[in-house]
Amino acid sequence: MRDVQIRGDMIRLGQFLKLADVLETGGEGKDLIAYGEVTVNGEVDTRRGRQLHRGDVVRTLGESYRVA
Numbered sequence: 001m002r003d004v005q006i007r008g009d010m011i012r013l014g015q016f017l018k019l020a021d022v023l024e025t026g027g028e029g030k031d032l033i034a035y036g037e038v039t040v041n042g043e044v045d046t047r048r049g050r051q052l053h054r055g056d057v058v059r060t061l062g063e064s065y066r067v068a
Contacts, residue, residue, distance in 0.1 A: 001057070001064040001065070001066055002020070002063070002064070002065050002066070003065075003066050003068035004016065004019060004020045004065050004066065004067060004068060005068050006019070006052075006054070006067055006068070009053065009054075010051045010052060010053050011051075011052050011067065012048065012049050012050065012051060012052070013029075013033060013038065013040065013045065013047065013048055013049070013050040013051075013052060013058070014026055014029045014030065014033065014048040014049070016052050016058060016065075016067065017029040017032070017033075017038070017058070017060070020058070020065045022060060022061065022063070022065070029048065030048055032060060032061075033045070033046055033047070033048050034046055034048075037060055037061070038058060038059070038060040039058070039059045039060070040052065040056055040057070040058055041056055041057055042057075042059075052067045053067060054067050054068060055067060
């Protein structure tokens with residue numbers, strides 16, 4: 001699991017995927033999320049605007065990332 005530092009108290013899921021270098025563009029993230037390929041804390045989430053907070057775990061493409 002890789003920790004990904006954020007600056008504020010929260011970050012949106014689509015922004016987090018770009019920050020974590022999972023994707024190159026926001027469009028890729030939109031599709032990945034819409035197709036149910038992303039889980040947040042073990043549950044599929046299809047909302048690109050989902051708010052993430054420190055300690056949340058995002059899993060996609062076989063990798064895990066923790067909001068830090």
